[in-house]
Amino acid sequence: MRPLIHPAIDEIRPEAILHALSDPNRAAIFANIMRAGCVEACSAVAAVGDRVIPKSSLSNHFKVLREAGLIRSERHGVEVRNHSRWAEVEARFPGLLAGIINAYATSVGEDPPLVQDRAIPKSS
Amino acid sequence: MRPLIHPAIDEIRPEAILHALSDPNRAAIFANIMRAGCVEACSAVAAVGDRVIPKSSLSNHFKVLREAGLIRSERHGVEVRNHSRWAEVEARFPGLLAGIINAYATSVGEDPPLVQDRAIPKSS
């Protein structure tokens, strides 16, 4: 299990961000990470829309978001916590993420790609 | 040779735009269409950066941009003229295209994906 890889802020490329967010599932996960106080475990995502996502696919989605520079992932014991890197990305590419997230929000009227949270087990 | 297909403005989806522009070649072509007075023939693109693009690939790039709703293509005799649909897309997804184009422009310092125009033959 190799360590989690994060690009430095000046290594982040627009094409990687666009590719990562061109998948509506990943865009929904990323939007959710920002809404949910910037922390979301992989296991907190059960489904996007009405489609259940297998965990190998979820793991890969988080990897793509991470390696695009959109999130920062840290292992905490057995789980991984994901933080949005919005502020860093916004500083480097002003308006990029807002434009994308707003565009998805605009098109939600026709096709809501909302993340359905899995009930988090007795973690308190 | 089937007719050129353009989505209606309310059929344009953010994921299609992001996918289309997540390819630096296509992003460079699109940026060039906007810079060059919103008209550019397929044959006017010879290369992006130092990489020559075969015309079957170019044809496909224009198709992806067109079907994402980013450009409008019209046949004029033997050639095709491409117009940016910036204004329409901006009206539906404010800030999206500006954010993307600016992001690529920002990262140009490290890796310029500029379109090299082919000399247009005696077309006047």
Next chain:
DNA sequence: TCCCATAGTTCGGAATATCGGAACTAATGC
């Protein structure tokens, strides 16, 4: 009208990427 040149599309196969089930690792608790 026939022929040619030009602009662009379509075909098809190789290379590449994505998806997801099954097996695996790593941490924690009993």
Next chain:
DNA sequence: GCATTAGTTCCGATATTCCGAACTATGGGA
């Protein structure tokens, strides 16, 4: 030790991309 939970990795099936070659469509001569 064994079980459970969280997540990753492996790998085969499927889908996508790339690009050379063949094709189509238009316009312009002779």
